[in-house]
Amino acid sequence: MDSSVKSWLLIAVTMVVWTGPARSAKIFTVGDSTGWTIINSPNYTLWASNKAFHQGDTLLFKYNKQFHNVLEVKEADFTACKNTSAIKEYDTGDDSITIKSVGHSYFICGFPGHCQGGQKVDILAVDSSAAPSSSPSDSSPPPPNAGDRLATGASVFIGSLIMVVSCGVVLLGF
Numbered sequence: 001m002d003s004s005v006k007s008w009l010l011i012a013v014t015m016v017v018w019t020g021p022a023r024s025a026k027i028f029t030v031g032d033s034t035g036w037t038i039i040n041s042p043n044y045t046l047w048a049s050n051k052a053f054h055q056g057d058t059l060l061f062k063y064n065k066q067f068h069n070v071l072e073v074k075e076a077d078f079t080a081c082k083n084t085s086a087i088k089e090y091d092t093g094d095d096s097i098t099i100k101s102v103g104h105s106y107f108i109c110g111f112p113g114h115c116q117g118g119q120k121v122d123i124l125a126v127d128s129s130a131a132p133s134s135s136p137s138d139s140s141p142p143p144p145n146a147g148d149r150l151a152t153g154a155s156v157f158i159g160s161l162i163m164v165v166s167c168g169v170v171l172l173g174f
């Protein structure tokens with residue numbers, strides 16, 4: 001192959017790598033290893049507060065279906081722990097729920113007293129597309145999170161590496 005063709009090929013590869021990997025959907029097990037419960041349950045508000053949920057991510061509710069269920073409810077019902085007008089009900093004990101919309105999704109357990117006891121979680125999801133998330137009107141998007149910075153750093157590193165190699169190819173005239 002002609003060396004200039006080779007170097008253009010490498011530059012093309014570099015450009016592809018440089019854009020970095022697209023963000024892929026994540027799966028969150030609600031309450032981690034403890035799952036969705038009421039006895040020795042985690043503080044679900046606290047559990048959710050240090051996570052970045054995106055539209056398209058999946059919430060996994062794992063629980064004993066004899067004693068719990070999952071109701072998606074409106075904000076007022078979440079606040080009041082009202083279990084009689086759920087938007088959606090899940091009761092398999094192993095429910096996989098995809099976050100379909102940006103904004104809040106509210107989930108409670110419908111068994112008597114459980115929501116009042118803290119078995120409730122408010123999931124605030126942001127846009128799935130860009131990470132960091134930003135709308136066209138945003139003049140100063142928030143800084144990317146650590147994971148995104150790491151990914152960006154890695155792709156810049158790989159990109160630089162390929163750039164150096166392709167320069168070497170051109171200079172040495174392979």
Ligand SMILES: *[C@@H]1O[C@H](CO)[C@@H](O)[C@H](O)[C@H]1NC(C)=O
Nearest residue numbers: 043044045046047049117118
């Ligand atoms: C759970 O955590 C939230 C956020 O840190 C806090 O505001 C709330 O008081 C906690 N609830 C309980 C029952 O400890």
Ligand SMILES: [Cu+2]
Nearest residue numbers: 068109111114
């Ligand atoms: Cu429950």
